[in-house]
Amino acid sequence: MSRSFTIRVPATSANIGPGFDVVGLSLSLYLTLSVTVSSPSAPSAEEPPLIRYSGEGADEVPLDAYKNLTTRVALYVLRCHGVPAFPANLTIHAANEIPFGRGLGSSGAAVIAGVLLGNELGALRLSRARMLDFALMVERHPDNVTAALVGGFVGSYLRELDPAATEAASVPLSEVLPEYPPDAGADWGVHPPQPPLGIGHYVRFGWSESIKAVAIIPRFELSTAKAREVLPSSYSRKDLVFNLQRLAVLTTALAQNPPDPELIYEAMKDRVHQPYRKTLIPGLPEVTSRITPSSHPGLLGICLSGAGPTILALATSGFEAIAEDARAIFREKNVEVDWKLLTVVGGSTVEP
Ligand SMILES: Nc1ncnc2c1ncn2[C@@H]1O[C@H](COP(=O)(O)OP(=O)(O)OP(=O)(O)O)[C@@H](O)[C@H]1O
Ligand SMILES: N[C@@H](CCO)C(=O)O
Secondary structure, three states: OEEEEEEEEEEEEEEOOOEEEEEEEEEEEEEEEEEEEEOOOOEOOOOOOEEEEEEOOOOOOOOOOOOOHHHHHHHHHHHHOOOOOOEOOEEEEEEEOOOOOOOOOHHHHHHHHHHHHHHHHOOOOOOHHHHHHHHHHHOOOHHHHHHHHHEOEEEEEEOOOOHHHHHHHOOOHHHHOOOOOOOOOOOOOOOOOOOOOOOEEEEEEOOOOOOEEEEEEEOOOOOHHHHHHOOOOOOOHHHHHHHHHHHHHHHHHOOOOOOOHHHHHHHOOOOOOHHHHOOOOOOHHHHHHHOOOOOOOOEEEEEEOOOOOOEEEEEOOOHHHHHHHHHHHHHHOOOOEEEEEEOEOEOOEEEO
């Protein structure tokens, strides 16, 4: 007898302008895993899962379960609960709509899918809060993973940990997710680093149903790691206050009906990450400054999505004009784009 289930995790856009590493929005593109496992099935290191993959990233994603981000995370969760290996006869088909390295939370979705997979395979019954702890051991800023797990427009923070917990949470990623081969005699990690309890905390803000998201997606990848390298390690008080003022207004302004374009356009400006990332994204300052509520009725605000290079425009109408004019501006910089009209959706699901 075999058991099948489906895991569905949404794309996310982090930051929404001033909320760097703080806010995230779940969007209607999905990573879907269709999983089949023999039941009952004992853990087996000799028989790794069979992974099939289609959609975005299919030409670059590793299909080796010890290299693939989702299955590595699932194995980490299992090992932390005393299960040393995947169950035998496990097959996973990943169908992915979330483009890689574009600022739409592909890695966050892969990590959340892995946590949910480990939880299901081990019948662990982890709480949402505990699942978030596991995700935060891998992706160490909470904005994408929290929104991908719980859905909606979400704000989150990482708890200040005591020195022991800080040490536990600071282990190198290679120790959390070793790309270990199933060699005979390999250390199967009887003692993997356990996440401290209650690392991440979140709240869901309101969201006006009238607001949709236009994702303008350049046809090149920018890794989050590279887009974080260009950021300074300290900021002026003026720039921090600029962002804090806007973020405080934005979290409520996006829930109001009807949404106020003047308030939101200004509240989606940022001085903490976007100015530094313009060197990596030709056209970023031009698109965000030339597309405004006066030039494009229906537009509410425009920002970099996550670490980029995607631009996110929030709007109630006029979607095509916003996207096509952004395309024309990017073209002046020799950047080709695709665009999608997305809605804000609920969080991850696991269904039989
Ligand atoms: N479905 C997936 N399965 C396995 N690995 C994935 C999957 N999705 C993403 N990844 C890995 O994550 C990498 C992209 O992560 P990165 O953090 O750079 O970008 P992103 O998550 O798309 O953007 P952002 O964090 O700014 O929203 C890919 O190159 C790939 O290695
Ligand atoms: N807050 C993160 C999101 C990317 O995953 C960043 O902007 O670097």
